[in-house]
Amino acid sequence: MCSANIASPRPYRKTKRALTEAETRQRIIEATVELHETLGPAKTTIKAIAERAGVQRATVYNHFPELQALFEACNAHYYERHPMPDPTPWAGIASPKERFRVAVRELYRWYEETEAMLSAGIRDIDAVPPAAREAFFGYFRHVARSLMTGRRERGRVRTRTAAAVGHAISFVTWHSLVREGSLTSEEAADLMEAMVCAAAG
Numbered sequence: 001m002c003s004a005n006i007a008s009p010r011p012y013r014k015t016k017r018a019l020t021e022a023e024t025r026q027r028i029i030e031a032t033v034e035l036h037e038t039l040g041p042a043k044t045t046i047k048a049i050a051e052r053a054g055v056q057r058a059t060v061y062n063h064f065p066e067l068q069a070l071f072e073a074c075n076a077h078y079y080e081r082h083p084m085p086d087p088t089p090w091a092g093i094a095s096p097k098e099r100f101r102v103a104v105r106e107l108y109r110w111y112e113e114t115e116a117m118l119s120a121g122i123r124d125i126d127a128v129p130p131a132a133r134e135a136f137f138g139y140f141r142h143v144a145r146s147l148m149t150g151r152r153e154r155g156r157v158r159t160r161t162a163a164a165v166g167h168a169i170s171f172v173t174w175h176s177l178v179r180e181g182s183l184t185s186e187e188a189a190d191l192m193e194a195m196v197c198a199a200a201g
Contacts, residue, residue, distance in 0.1 A: 025063045025073075027053040032074045040120035041071075042127040068129045075132060082114050084139060087146050096151045097197070103147055104168055104192055108185040111174045118171050143169055153200050164199035168192035 031052035035044040050057045064070040085106040093099040111118065125133060144166050153161045167173055177188035 021063075024053075024055060024059060028055065028060055028063055028070075029073045029077045032070060033078050036074060036078075037117045037120060040124040040127075042124035068131060071129050071132050075135075078117065082110070082117075085110050087143050090146055091149070094150070096147070096149070097193075099150075100147050100165065100168075100196060101189075101193060103143065104189045105186070107143075107169055108174050108178075108189055111171050112178075112185055115175070115179075119175070122171065140166075140169060151200070157199075157201055160199045161196065164192075164196045168196060 028049060031049050032044065035048055035052060039048070046057050046060050050060050053060070060070075064073065085103070087103070090099050090103050093102060121128065121136075128136075144162070147165050147169070148158075148162055151158065151161060173192070174185070174188060177183045177191065178185055181188075183191070
């Protein structure tokens with residue numbers, strides 16, 4: 001009985017330590033997200049992350065020995081709460097015009113929701129690890145291809161239409177029209193629909 005009593009707290013202590021480590025890791029991730037959103041990736045230092053999370057710098061390195069792993073955890077945490085619009089349902093819309101109309105409005109609503117993070121991230125894009133950078137821009141290349149599928153334009157007209165679609169789905173375009181041009185997102189989407197139609201002739 002005595003030996004059993006002595007041994008029993010060990011799993012509890014181990015579980016408690018594991019929970020504490022998980023909580024610390026989560027604090028580090030959340031601190032990184034907050035700093036990326038406010039200062040931007042270029043100004044987010046390990047020291048700043050540690051101070052925001054309330055831990056030592058060594059603790060950050062213990063949980064994330066490589067910057068890439070920290071970025072991946074940060075992105076996963078942020079996009080779990082602010083998921084990118086899913087292009088899959090758009091592929092089921094037969095009309096390219098209607099597909100674009102739906103897609104651009106979903107994207108613009110997402111831009112409104114994620115404006116601070118996207119503004120800082122795009123400004124500091126050179127500070128973002130290559131894999132994360134490629135994943136971000138790869139998403140928009142996929143969206144652009146999806147929105148060009150089934151269109152009948154050919155030659156220079158298709159090139160012009162593809163350029164118009166790519167311009168319309170860009171965060172920078174939305175920001176220019178809405179924040180600098182004082183349009184609503186709906187008005188900006190209407191304008192981009194008209195531009196794509198004009199490009200397609």
